[in-house]
Amino acid sequence: MRIDIVTIFPEFFRVLDLSLLGKARQTGLIEVTAHDLRDFTHDRHRTVDDTPYGGGAGMVMKPEPWGEALDAIVGDGASDALLVVPSPAGEPFTQQLARELAAEEHLVFACGRYEGIDQRVVDHYATRMRVRLISLGDYVLNGGEVAVMAMIEAAGRLVPGVVGNPESLVEESHEGGLLEYPSYTKPAAWRELEVPPVLLSGNHGAIAAWRREQQLERTRRVRPELLD
Numbered sequence: 001m002r003i004d005i006v007t008i009f010p011e012f013f014r015v016l017d018l019s020l021l022g023k024a025r026q027t028g029l030i031e032v033t034a035h036d037l038r039d040f041t042h043d044r045h046r047t048v049d050d051t052p053y054g055g056g057a058g059m060v061m062k063p064e065p066w067g068e069a070l071d072a073i074v075g076d077g078a079s080d081a082l083l084v085v086p087s088p089a090g091e092p093f094t095q096q097l098a099r100e101l102a103a104e105e106h107l108v109f110a111c112g113r114y115e116g117i118d119q120r121v122v123d124h125y126a127t128r129m130r131v132r133l134i135s136l137g138d139y140v141l142n143g144g145e146v147a148v149m150a151m152i153e154a155a156g157r158l159v160p161g162v163v164g165n166p167e168s169l170v171e172e173s174h175e176g177g178l179l180e181y182p183s184y185t186k187p188a189a190w191r192e193l194e195v196p197p198v199l200l201s202g203n204h205g206a207i208a209a210w211r212r213e214q215q216l217e218r219t220r221r222v223r224p225e226l227l228d
């Protein structure tokens, strides 16, 4: 998988060299490149924003630098890459969407800042490639970088070979549409709190049943809408 990120804070993504994805990068499973949007400006101040047409507070990201940056990544014609734009106006990011991103060969992330990117950037690239606005949640961040980091982690860990034990990807929250059961490890007693005895019973059928019941109870309590 190839990942390109366009941002005014490319150094923000240095951390990807350290985490789980660092190994994926070393093994070539996932190649990540962060591009500085300001490298695609031509004025002395490397300007990427301007005042909004129609007035209003804040600034809008100019289309020209985005056009040059994205063309440098996907060429100047049609592209099979998927352009992902984190946005409060996007479709909700879910584990299913993470699976879809993980299946892509080439992801390009556009990190908006200020009040957003000139709409014509999305409109233009939608004629040349698939574009998806994706929301992490119903809140506003100062820019797309944090959202892109979350999406890269959620999708990257699903890329075969990135996570050592693929088994660990199955028994987790939202796999199978339910929240995960509570987990315990040694010691059997800690601060007067005991591990549920069924987990020490060695009765694998009873353990599986208890875990399933825990998943249903927790999902019903915390996220009932997931059961619809």
Ligand SMILES: COC(=O)COc1cccc(COC(=O)c2cn[nH]c2)c1
Binding pocket: 085, 086, 087, 088, 111, 112, 113, 114, 115, 116, 117, 118, 119, 122, 133, 134, 135, 136, 137, 138, 139, 140, 141, 142, 143, 144, 145, 147
């Ligand atoms: C066409 O799309 C754009 O212009 C996007 O522009 C912006 C502007 C400011 C901040 C962001 C980052 O995304 C979020 O705040 C966000 C994502 N999920 N929940 C909150 C993006």
